[in-house]
Amino acid sequence: xxxxxxxxxxxxxxxxxxxxxxxxxxxxxxxxxxxxxxxxxxxxxxxxxxxxxxxxxxxxxxxxxxxxxxxxxxxxxxxxxxxxxxxxxxxxxxxxxxxxxxxxxxxxxxxxxxxxxxxxxxxxxxxxxxxxxxxxxxxxxxxxxxxxxxxxxxxxxxxxxxxxxxxxxxxxxxxxxxxxxxxxxxxxxxxxxxxxxxxxxxxxxxxxxxxxxxxxxxxxxxxxxxxxxxxxxxxxxxxxxxxxxxxxxxx
Amino acid sequence: xxxxxxxxxxxxxxxxxxxxxxxxxxxxxxxxxxxxxxxxxxxxxxxxxxxxxxxxxxxxxxxxxxxxxxxxxxxxxxx
Numbered sequence: 001x002x003x004x005x006x007x008x009x010x011x012x013x014x015x016x017x018x019x020x021x022x023x024x025x026x027x028x029x030x031x032x033x034x035x036x037x038x039x040x041x042x043x044x045x046x047x048x049x050x051x052x053x054x055x056x057x058x059x060x061x062x063x064x065x066x067x068x069x070x071x072x073x074x075x076x077x078x079x080x081x082x083x084x085x086x087x088x089x090x091x092x093x094x095x096x097x098x099x100x101x102x103x104x105x106x107x108x109x110x111x112x113x114x115x116x117x118x119x120x121x122x123x124x125x126x127x128x129x130x131x132x133x134x135x136x137x138x139x140x141x142x143x144x145x146x147x148x149x150x151x152x153x154x155x156x157x158x159x160x161x162x163x164x165x166x167x168x169x170x171x172x173x174x175x176x177x178x179x180x181x182x183x184x185x186x187x188x189x190x191x192x193x194x195x196x197x198x199x200x201x202x203x204x205x206x207x208x209x210x211x212x213x214x215x216x217x218x219x220x221x222x223x224x225x226x227x228x229x230x231x232x233x234x235x236x237x238x239x240x241x242x243x244x245x246x247x248x249x250x251x
Numbered sequence: 252x253x254x255x256x257x258x259x260x261x262x263x264x265x266x267x268x269x270x271x272x273x274x275x276x277x278x279x280x281x282x283x284x285x286x287x288x289x290x291x292x293x294x295x296x297x298x299x300x301x302x303x304x305x306x307x308x309x310x311x312x313x314x315x316x317x318x319x320x321x322x323x324x325x326x327x328x329x330x
Contacts, residue, residue: 031252031297056301132304140300148308155316234313241320 051207052137052216060142061222065201068222069190072183072229079179079233086240110159118160125153129231136223137216143223147230154235158242175235182229189221259293280318287311 001009029035042063046055050062060068129150136142193202201218208215263286270286273279287310294303 031256054301141304142301145301145304145308148305148313152308152312152316155312238313238316238320241317241324245320245323 047210050137050203050216050219051210052219053211054137054140054142056140057136057142057219057223058216060144061136061219061226062201062203062216065190065222068226069186069201072186072226075230075233076179076183079236082237082240086244115160118156118158122153122156122160125156126150129153129227133223133227134213134220136227137219138211138213143226143228144230146223147227148234150227150231151234151238154238154242158238172239175232175239178228178232179236180232182225182227182232185225186222186229189218189225193218253296255296259289259296262289263293276318276322280315280322283318284311284315287314 034040042055042059046052046058050058052058052062129146131146132139132141132149133143133146136146190201193204194200197204203217203219205217205221207217214220266282266286266289270279270282273282288307290310291303291307294300294306
């Protein structure tokens with residue numbers, strides 16, 4: 001297929017797609033005019049039934065918690081896939097570059113401004129991530145968002161040139177375990193609903209006072225479990241990429 | 252629709268087109284990070300803060316970072 005034919009085919013189908021899109025946009029309800037019972041029901045029931053002030057988190061970790069379990073499993077599969085793809089191959093060898101291996105010596109081409117900023121932001125990033133995980137049922141965010149933020153703390157460590165040091169001190173085993181522990185924890189909280197409640201993922205814990213940190217029953221527990229899983233998963237993927245880039249050399 | 256929402260939509264259209272038209276992978280990775288951020292702002296001004304947080308964390312940081320690290324590995328291997 002020549003370039004001209006390809007462009008002609010694209011233009012024809014592109015125009016068709018545009019026409020269909022514009023047609024379908026015409027049928028959308030106006031902004032803020034939601035049609036359909038489910039959203040209104042969730043909005044009306046979130047506070048009285050679950051004592052939670054964030055309807056989205058309530059849907060994710062309670063009303064539709066089973067879907068989140070599936071998403072958790074998808075993330076787990078993706079992380080395992082990355083680990084398999086990025087494993088150290090037979091003709092590769094784990095060996096830090098000499099300048100990274102020598103302790104206390106700095107790589108010259110990272111400016112001290114970036115290093116200082118990176119190191120200074122590690123603490124605030126971790127606090128922000130923990131805050132978002134812990135306040136899942138109160139404010140926007142939850143285990144997933146907070147977990148990704150927590151995992152990016154690892155990136156800041158890398159930016160501030162401390163990755164090799166971190167690797168030597170070694171929370172890597174912890175990171176590898178966190179993904180599995182988080183996913184298993186989420187599934188087991190569901191089983192607990194089966195034991196102490198009447199169905200899988202039933203919110204069996206006392207709901208507490210609306211607006212406090214320990215309210216909404218199992219929702220904060222689920223948020224923390226997902227937070228641990230996502231932190232572990234993303235940090236593991238990042239560290240695998242960093243290992244491949246910084247440490248593994250082809251002999 | 253408010254001015255802010257129209258501005259966010261236009262910004263997404265411009266940055267999205269720029270990302271698609273960029274051919275150099277390194278620049279495209281940086282632009283895709285900007286695109287993730289702009290998309291996060293769009294979700295935020297359309298009153299979806301939960302999605303905006305996810306979008307910003309994944310689209311503006313995690314995904315471009317993995318592309319960058321993969322690029323670094325590919326280029327390091329070619330050297």
